[in-house]
Amino acid sequence: MFKESKLRSIIKSLSWRLLATLTTILIVYIFVGDTKVAFSIGGIEVFLKMLVYFFHERLWEKIRFGRREIKPLVIWITGLSRSGKSGIGRTLTEKLQHQGYKAEHLDGHSIRDLFPETGYRREDVNRHIKRIGFLARKLEEQGVVVVATFLSPYKESREFVREVTARYFEVYISTPATVCAARDQKGIYTRAASGDLANFPGVSSKYEVPQKPDLVIDTSEIEQKDAAEMIFSRIRKKL
Amino acid sequence: MFKESKLRSIIKSLSWRLLATLTTILIVYIFVGDTKVAFSIGGIEVFLKMLVYFFHERLWEKIRFGRREIKPLVIWITGLSRSGKSGIGRTLTEKLQHQGYKAEHLDGHSIRDLFPETGYRREDVNRHIKRIGFLARKLEEQGVVVVATFLSPYKESREFVREVTARYFEVYISTPATVCAARDQKGIYTRAASGDLANFPGVSSKYEVPQKPDLVIDTSEIEQKDAAEMIFSRIRKKL
Incomplete structure (x- = not known):
């Protein structure tokens, strides 16, 4: 039995959000060519994505599809x-x-x-x-x-x-x-x-x-x- | 013991990517005001983010921090x-x-x-x-x-x-x-x-x-x- 500590999950979430948002900023910068716009979009994304992710999780929590209990024998x-x-x-x-x-x-x-x-x-x-x-x-x-x-x-x-x-x-x-x-x-x-x-x-x-x-x-x-x-x-x- | 089927994970991943990218497109559109640019950025993000996510997972797989085995007694x-x-x-x-x-x-x-x-x-x-x-x-x-x-x-x-x-x-x-x-x-x-x-x-x-x-x-x-x-x-x- 393995357990991952809360701290590991928190740090991993932050590291993903950082990496994901840097990716967004990079894409926007390449397309728009404006550093300010790119960073503003990144700044908003950080918070908005976390919120959207949370509701996405709660929604799936209610969907039973594909989730089954293993009944051993x-x-x-x-x-x-x-x-x-x-x-x-x-x-x-x-x-x-x-x-x-x-x-x-x-x-x-x-x-x-x-x-x-x-x-x-x-x-x-x-x-x-x-x-x-x-x-x-x-x-x-x-x-x-x-x-x-x-x-x-x-x-x-x-x-x-x-x-x-x-x-x-x-x-x-x-x-x-x-x-x-x-x-x-x-x-x-x-x-x-x-x-x-x-x-x-x-x-x-x-x-x-x-x-x-x-x-x-x-x-x-x-x-x-x-x-x-x-x-x-x-x-x-x-x- | 619960198991989630592969299909559930696949559909959930797709639904998250769709939702996340639509969020990105929306943010970019609000800032830049150009539908074409917004959708282009979204289109690239879909693939790039999946790639980045994959490498992020592989990297964390190698990090032992916060992961411990529960040894019962x-x-x-x-x-x-x-x-x-x-x-x-x-x-x-x-x-x-x-x-x-x-x-x-x-x-x-x-x-x-x-x-x-x-x-x-x-x-x-x-x-x-x-x-x-x-x-x-x-x-x-x-x-x-x-x-x-x-x-x-x-x-x-x-x-x-x-x-x-x-x-x-x-x-x-x-x-x-x-x-x-x-x-x-x-x-x-x-x-x-x-x-x-x-x-x-x-x-x-x-x-x-x-x-x-x-x-x-x-x-x-x-x-x-x-x-x-x-x-x-x-x-x-x-x-």
Whole structure:
């Protein structure tokens, strides 16, 4: 957040008026060839233009044309592990920021790194996601577009986020578990399949498929970059 | 967040230039009495002024004077139940917003209302406060001044918030438990004293007094409104 001081604005206004009026004086002098006339016109212009500018500003203050409030929204990206959520979210956030929007990427992994005590049982996950929803709402209230990428396998907490935020846009990354498992280099899918990891959505626990997502993307067919582009073009009108 | 469309800016610029140049033409005509000269000067002014304005803008773009970045901060208000934290926080937040800052009040009570499952054991409280700290940091990163009013009795989680935020300003409301108990109309202090409420800081569990607060306020002596004013005058220079 930047602020310009009143003094800067005042000095800048004076410097513009000086420069603008000197320009007028110069033009008049070139045409009329009379220094006295040129400076008299300049002298009157200084005051008259300030007055005219003031009324011009007040008039435009009343004209609504072209002025719109940016209503941010919460873009909630849900899907299995290794489905490409984080990458899509990162690209989308950068795109939004590049377009001049305030945007924040909340990512499941980085937040869990900060709160290692967060559990993986159903109630732990639901509680975690609900709190993220609250964080998203607070950011949304401050005019920030939130891009949230969380596995978020349970309907209960996703619905809580939908309720608690003003504008919720749900993106379901529908990439099948087999495709995600093939991409997995850390061996989490193998560990889950062997029974080593309990509560692993899509393998050892259920991923509750969203019933009414605003957008469905399968990253077995679509590149992450294009997926981010798809989401952006869908939400653009909403902003 | 408001945005003005490019088209609005273009039309407004044209309307100003038209109005300004008509003013120039009028002044010149009154002085010189020659329509042709007046309109010639106006015609040249239209283009020359736009050029001069452009270079004037570029010049000021390079001048740093009077331009400063608002660095928000997290004002963390800790103290016993009924010590007046929430009231002070509300007044302070309104004051900040009134002064043109983006400010958000995070209050222990309203957040617990939303998350009724939050426990009162030491580890529950620490986990809760740490998550609030993360929320505060995200808001701070987006340029929002955060006013957080939480009992937050434990050093561990307060220090986590200090670490995780960029600029942390700790206010310790030092009002003694006896004074707070006398204000308590809901009978929580009585219930805690009778052993009915475990983990009630200041009575049935310890409130760990801040070791290096930035400001200490005792509301047995100072009104809530004045306390908010004190905090504001201390942080004003930091913003």
